[in-house]
Amino acid sequence: MYQKISIIILLIVTTLSCNDTDPISAIDRVDSFDRSEMLSFWADEIIIPAYMAYANDLSEMDETAKTFFADPSASNLEKLRESWLEAYISWQSVSLFEIGKAEEIGLHNYTNIYPTNIELIHSNISNNNYNLILPSNFAAQGFPALDYLLYGIEDTEEGIVSTLSKEDVRTYAISLIERLYSITTEVLDHWTESYRSEFVANDGSSGTASVDKVVNDFLFFYEKYLRAAKIGIPAGKFSGSKSSRHVEGFYSEKYSKLLFQRAFTSVKDFFNGISYDGQRRGTSIKQYLDQIQNISNSDIDYSGNIISQWNVAQSAADALDSNFKTQVEEDNTKMLAVYDELQKAIVLLKVDMMQALNIQVDFVDADGD
Amino acid sequence: MKHYWPSYINKTTKAAPLAAFRFLFGLLMLISLIRFWYYGWIEKLYILPTFHFHYYGFDWVTVPGPWTYLLFFVCGLSSFSFAIGYKYRLSIIIFFLSFTYIELMDKTTYLNHYYLVSLLSFILIWIPAHAHFSVDAYKHKGLANEYIPRWSLDALRLMIAIVYIYAGLAKLNSDWMIDALPLSIWLRAKVDLPIIGSLMDEQWLHYLFSWGGAIYDLFIVFFLICSRTRIYAFATMLFFHIMTRLLFPIGMFPYIMIAASLLFFSASFHTRFLSGLSKILLIPYDVFCNGLTYRRHINFDRYAPYILIPFFLVQILFPLRCHLYPGNLFWTEQGYRFSWRVMLMEKTGYANFKVVDSQSGKHFYVQNEDFLTSFQQKQMSTQADFIIEYAHYLGEHFKSQGHQNIQIFVESYASLNGRKSQPYIDPDVDLLTVKNSLAHKKYILPLHE
Numbered sequence: 001m002y003q004k005i006s007i008i009i010l011l012i013v014t015t016l017s018c019n020d021t022d023p024i025s026a027i028d029r030v031d032s033f034d035r036s037e038m039l040s041f042w043a044d045e046i047i048i049p050a051y052m053a054y055a056n057d058l059s060e061m062d063e064t065a066k067t068f069f070a071d072p073s074a075s076n077l078e079k080l081r082e083s084w085l086e087a088y089i090s091w092q093s094v095s096l097f098e099i100g101k102a103e104e105i106g107l108h109n110y111t112n113i114y115p116t117n118i119e120l121i122h123s124n125i126s127n128n129n130y131n132l133i134l135p136s137n138f139a140a141q142g143f144p145a146l147d148y149l150l151y152g153i154e155d156t157e158e159g160i161v162s163t164l165s166k167e168d169v170r171t172y173a174i175s176l177i178e179r180l181y182s183i184t185t186e187v188l189d190h191w192t193e194s195y196r197s198e199f200v201a202n203d204g205s206s207g208t209a210s211v212d213k214v215v216n217d218f219l220f221f222y223e224k225y226l227r228a229a230k231i232g233i234p235a236g237k238f239s240g241s242k243s244s245r246h247v248e249g250f251y252s253e254k255y256s257k258l259l260f261q262r263a264f265t266s267v268k269d270f271f272n273g274i275s276y277d278g279q280r281r282g283t284s285i286k287q288y289l290d291q292i293q294n295i296s297n298s299d300i301d302y303s304g305n306i307i308s309q310w311n312v313a314q315s316a317a318d319a320l321d322s323n324f325k326t327q328v329e330e331d332n333t334k335m336l337a338v339y340d341e342l343q344k345a346i347v348l349l350k351v352d353m354m355q356a357l358n359i360q361v362d363f364v365d366a367d368g369d
Numbered sequence: 370m371k372h373y374w375p376s377y378i379n380k381t382t383k384a385a386p387l388a389a390f391r392f393l394f395g396l397l398m399l400i401s402l403i404r405f406w407y408y409g410w411i412e413k414l415y416i417l418p419t420f421h422f423h424y425y426g427f428d429w430v431t432v433p434g435p436w437t438y439l440l441f442f443v444c445g446l447s448s449f450s451f452a453i454g455y456k457y458r459l460s461i462i463i464f465f466l467s468f469t470y471i472e473l474m475d476k477t478t479y480l481n482h483y484y485l486v487s488l489l490s491f492i493l494i495w496i497p498a499h500a501h502f503s504v505d506a507y508k509h510k511g512l513a514n515e516y517i518p519r520w521s522l523d524a525l526r527l528m529i530a531i532v533y534i535y536a537g538l539a540k541l542n543s544d545w546m547i548d549a550l551p552l553s554i555w556l557r558a559k560v561d562l563p564i565i566g567s568l569m570d571e572q573w574l575h576y577l578f579s580w581g582g583a584i585y586d587l588f589i590v591f592f593l594i595c596s597r598t599r600i601y602a603f604a605t606m607l608f609f610h611i612m613t614r615l616l617f618p619i620g621m622f623p624y625i626m627i628a629a630s631l632l633f634f635s636a637s638f639h640t641r642f643l644s645g646l647s648k649i650l651l652i653p654y655d656v657f658c659n660g661l662t663y664r665r666h667i668n669f670d671r672y673a674p675y676i677l678i679p680f681f682l683v684q685i686l687f688p689l690r691c692h693l694y695p696g697n698l699f700w701t702e703q704g705y706r707f708s709w710r711v712m713l714m715e716k717t718g719y720a721n722f723k724v725v726d727s728q729s730g731k732h733f734y735v736q737n738e739d740f741l742t743s744f745q746q747k748q749m750s751t752q753a754d755f756i757i758e759y760a761h762y763l764g765e766h767f768k769s770q771g772h773q774n775i776q777i778f779v780e781s782y783a784s785l786n787g788r789k790s791q792p793y794i795d796p797d798v799d800l801l802t803v804k805n806s807l808a809h810k811k812y813i814l815p816l817h818e
Binding site for chain 1: 410414478480481482553554555557558559560561570617618619620621622711712715717718719721724726731732733734735736743744746747782783784787789790
């Protein structure tokens with residue numbers, strides 16, 4: 001009896017409370033957001049094309065390296081450097097997606113740990129007994145190690161050509177290039193063979209679902225690799241003293257801004273749902289946020305706030321020297337300014353966006369109440 | 370009053386409901402500890418972190434390294450032991466102490482239902498839950514009884530009533546009732562659920578769940594007490610807890626509450642349950658149904674009511690302490706814990722610590738992941754007492770590294786129930802100059818609606 005009454009009261013109360021709210025919201029409500037459509041777009045138009053282009057550039061680098069080592073000359077060195085740069089730039093677009101096989105093998109750690117450890121590189125070269133799989137060798141391989149070998153191992157161009165053509169140095173350089181290529185094809189093959197469908201099918205909303213994982217990877221990349229590694233650490237944000245040695249592309253001395261810009265563009269394109277080739281627009285986090293704002297009648301323009309903050313950061317970054325090493329040494333305040341603007345977006349991303357999407361930062365497998 | 374008290378204290382009731390609860394609760398605790406161990410949480414939550422957050426006044430509770438496994442083992446063993454009623458008083462005391470110690474090791478893992486477990490096991494120390502259907506009573510025939518003092522069963526019921534009613538009262542706030550927050554944030558993300566998923570975007574559903582939840586919490590105990598409505602109340606309860614279990618990662622909580630609701634069931638229900646169980650376990654249940662009433666055996670029983678009366682006074686007053694603090698409770702969280710405030714808010718935060726040399730003005734920022742697990746970072750960034758404790762830890766750490774004249778500031782932002790993120794702690798306060806205390810934390814910036 002009491003139960004029946006209470007159910008009736010409950011129904012009346014809930015009906016009333018619905019009437020209290022804005023009736024337009026029900027009409028405005030768009031259909032449920034299609035996560036699997038978004039995942040398909042990410043996989044087919046962003047992630048897999050990015051990996052394909054990157055793998056292609058690595059194979060190109062492998063070719064130019066073979067040419068160089070067959071015929072060591074200044075012009076062949078230049079070609080090798082160009083292909084190295086192409087691949088390094090392409091890397092900036094896949095580094096966001098450390099998921100699946102890439103996460104399993106730890107692709108980033110084998111690809112882009114800098115500053116590179118030149119003592120370790122030399123001892124590996126002279127011992128000719130090294131295992132690149134060991135974590136202790138993270139800082140002796142990948143693009144930063146090649147940066148050193150191709151630009152910094154000797155002071156003159158002739159010196160670099162002749163040192164690189166020495167048997168033991170050559171062997172080391174080739175093994176670095178081949179390793180980059182082999183781990184990348186392993187990741188790419190996994191995507192195209194089986195992981196793509198698994199990724200798209202995992203369209204739920206738990207902490208281990210694809211959307212949650214990609215968004216976390218994206219945030220991690222933005223915070224650790226873009227904001228901290230490329231800008232904050234060289235500018236001395238975490239140590240109190242600036243250190244140009246921590247700049248990406250330290251030995252080539254001219255590409256750090258280019259690499260940063262490409263990484264930042266990849267971040268923005270991913271957020272806005274722009275395909276890797278820049279030709280198509282698809283379902284994106286931006287749309288997802290806009291829909292949530294719409295459904296919840298929120299006056300917070302989640303995506304607009306993020307994009308306008310990024311625009312501010314972008315104009316600050318545009319003012320930087322193409323070589324961050326020079327920038328840090330001569331006018332570090334501009335580096336600090338870029339850091340501050342990138343940092344402001346962290347709050348919008350990690351707090352406002354994550355709450356709106358109801359995604360946990362670094363999903364923790366524990367009980368709640 | 371004088372007249373009623375002695376007559377109430379001497380009232381008796383069947384022992385079966387209490388014995389059944391002891392048995393179920395003990396088994397649930399055993400399962401819950403095994404589950405915790407099996408998921409690797411002992412290592413992840415207690416052994417791996419280099420730093421632990423302490424409850425105010427419990428800094429002395431530390432994680433005993435690998436011995437933590439032994440602690441969990443002892444706790445698990447004692448839960449099984451009190452479940453079967455073997456050396457009951459000793460087992461339940463060991464369980465209460467070990468479980469509470471585990472919970473005190475790091476407040477990052479605070480959950481209301483862990484607190485409830487500690488409280489229930491504390492009450493169980495003082496009442497004769499082993500007088501019936503237990504190894505102790507089977508071995509020592511003098512202990513076997515069919516009846517127990519009524520107050521001992523009522524004490525557990527009262528505890529459950531306090532939990533539900535305070536949980537219900539806590540829901541009567543504008544975020545919950547008027548804006549259906551935070552449920553709308555949580556439910557919206559569940560559109561992928563089978564069958565009901567498509568409803569999860571519906572606003573009426575968010576309100577139905579919010580209002581339903583509040584009404585449920587406020588009144589369920591009364592419907593359980595009343596024998597005519599009990600079965601419906603129990604069905605509602607099953608539905609409610611199964612729903613919450615499906616929607617949210619709340620671990621063992623629903624099962625504990627379902628077991629606890631059986632405390633309100635009639636003695637005949639429990640007698641049937643225990644005699645059925647005895648048949649399966651090949652125990653002669655009849656030996657416990659001897660018509661005898663449990664009498665005071667040891668000092669425990671004489672003092673028990675006088676321990677439990679102040680205990681309940683504290684239980685009734687303690688959740689109200691938040692009213693002693695100014696500001697929005699969800700924002701400041703002063704007096705939030707230990708008050709049965711369950712699932713009331715979605716709070717996300719970010720805290721960036723700045724270490725400054727006050728002499729040279731030089732500064733640098735801390736990478737929190739160097740010191741805290743992601744779970745600790747998450748909890749720390751939205752709770753002021755965590756932020757202060759962590760800042761002091763950072764201070765000690767950098768001092769030991771040779772830094773001098775250290776000041777620590779925090780740039781922190783938090784977002785509460787879908788509001789836009791806003792500054793949380795005053796960024797101009799050197800956190801090393803303030804200490805955690807029960808006093809109002811003036812450096813928490815006010816919440817702007």
